[in-house]
Amino acid sequence: MKRTVLKFGGSSVASIDKIKDIANYLSRRVKDGEQLIVVVSAMGKTTDELLAHVHSITDSPNEQDLAMLLTTGEQQTISYLSISMNDRDIKAKPLTGFQAGIETVGHHLKSKISKVNTKLFDHLFLTYDIIIVAGFQGFNDENEITTLGRGGSDTTAVALAAALQCPCEIYTDVTGVYSIDPRIYPEAKRLKVVSYEEMMEMSALGAGVLTSRSIEIAKNYNIPIYLGKTLSQEKGTWIMPTIEMLEKKAVTGVAVDKDMIHITLNHPAYYPQLLDDIFINLEQEEINVDMISQIANNEGLQLSFTMKDTEEHQIQQIFKRLRQDYPELYFKIEDQFTKVSVIGSGMRDMTGVASKVFRTLIEANIPFYQVTTSEISISYVVDAKYGERAARLLCERFEL
Template sequence: MTTVLKFGGSSVATVEQIQSIANYLKSRAAEGEKLVVVVSAMGKMTDSLIAQAQAITDRPERRELDRLLAIGEEQTISLLSIALNSLGVKALSQTGAQAGISTMGLHTKSKIKQIDGNLLRQKLETYDVVIVAGFQGVNELGDVTTLGRGGSDTTAVALAAVLDKRCEIYTDVDGVYTADPRIHAAAQPIPHISYDEMMEMSALGSKVMEMRSVELGKKYGVHIFVGKTLESKRGTWIMEATETMEQKAVTSVSVTKNVLTVSIKHVPQTNAAVADIFELLSNRHVNIDMISQTTFDSDIFLSFSCPLDEEEFLDEALKDIMDRFTTVKVDRHNQHAKLSVVGIGMRDATGVASKLFAIFRAENIPFYQVTTSEISISYTIAQADIERTVAAIANAFEL
């Protein structure tokens, strides 16, 4: 049986931490487990590499940036392999390309196209532990690409999907909570959560797991454990929903900080104009999130949000839009956040929206956009209002 384990950047931030993980892996390998270990870059190494590139230019060429960023994970796999071998454990380090991870799409935000699981199986016939660089793969041109935010989680779950569907994610938090404990200190741990809820939470701001990795887990039936590195087994299992999970209408509240909200006024009142605007945004690869549209007289007013770190793509798209539609006026705000209430029980529960709006009224908290899905309700609020809004909702729903 092969288990895939993933250790994040904070878990491998120092050589001493890497040595501690090596000792832990040695104890598991001694019990006969075959291990594939996915690691991130050490600590803030990725941020440091980006800063070095931006010291040269504000907009480094993305192919070269991928080549640079891949260095971070490759440093970690080498050090961990050295540590394991020094302990007498047969270990081998592998880049994403060596592990058979093929990617497609844009540099710095690629997606996994396929994985040749036979390559790892062959290595595991000789080695007890194979350490794979997370966050990276290789495209059809043979270029190194990176997978974007949370890419190492995606790497780990994707590898588990082609092996024995067992994945353990170790990080600096001991599982999934009803709210971010850094925002709401009274947040409670969640022992089991459904794939759908975790995907929704990830999409709506939770930093514990990257949404693509949970989606892969659901698609291929990978049970995912999330826990704190080298501590107790307390953590969260992500799996199919159970009847018990569905009894509670609201499971958690998630927050996405650093959100850009954009309003486009005086759009011509035609379906073609709206379609053209979103086509121009898509052409520039802007990741649109919340969308609202209002029609007044002969004008359309569009609003949407996107991540602040996509501002470069947004600038290009807005220029295209204003060149195409000379009458439009654009307003943008970058001090917003998205707050989302999530729960698989919302599918059958009534009154959740009413209760939430009552909370905003009672606490005198303004909101600027509202969107819903089958299991969530999301609001755009000012970043300054995050803590008191989360506290009010957590108290009202006993989270």
């Protein structure tokens, strides 16, 4: 019997009426002979509302308490959807991440999945038609509730598909993967197929459609992902291994990351131990940094990098600790920048892409600061006020 993992995001399950519509859709698929594992997010803005309540209590909540609270949003959704399915005479079983056997390692609020109990699903399908799993959550080796961080429900869905070796369909409020966010560039083209590596790069560089962690799992286990709009007949996008095309485009897409901060560190003397301490702290807090540049000489140390703005509180705590050992350490956090990136696997075989991007920005009088490159991407930090304009110009230059 065909088995499929489906995931529905928060906007898709934002109301009881939407949940009922999804239940009708799933009922038809079950009656057609499919075994379905359905992963759901919290309804609409539930997680934001829970966080707002917490911030009205304290700015420094205990991570274990916060993980316990945030997982309640998804538990509401699995309950409502299971009730709707059973009301349609479809045998449904709702499971929390703990009940689904999703084991994790790492911090309570951004854990990584280490193992999934696949035997549980085989056993449940002897009795039930559909299994509904709370996304975004699991448990650690001390049986404590954990969460998977931003976009964690995507990670849950793809990890389950990988463990069960079946396809994964992710449904949201967009009709697939576009060359750029259509809200920035309305002429953006929807991509029928995109490779794992391009999608990972786009996600890591600011495209908010899927998390790079979920794509990495899909790539490692060769799991095809279909991304489409919830309950829409319009075709979406397949994310799968690199396919050979007669003619590859140099650039597949442009990503814009507004949710970033720029960090600058200065110390009047250069101490290798200071650098070591900085990166040890970043590793311990599991903070990913990007676009690193360093100047170290007899005049001291200057280090700068970019990172996600959601981790600003953690980075400030790190700097406060470092100042205890390095009182002269100066740091500045700036949020008036945007990262604009061009991505495309065709860059490997084609020259002149970087030159085109540089000339596009220079001709438009858009100043850029840090620049980083990978095999299939080039990223620029620009002033936030120029971010969307730069992205549109690049889309026009590369005919996206």
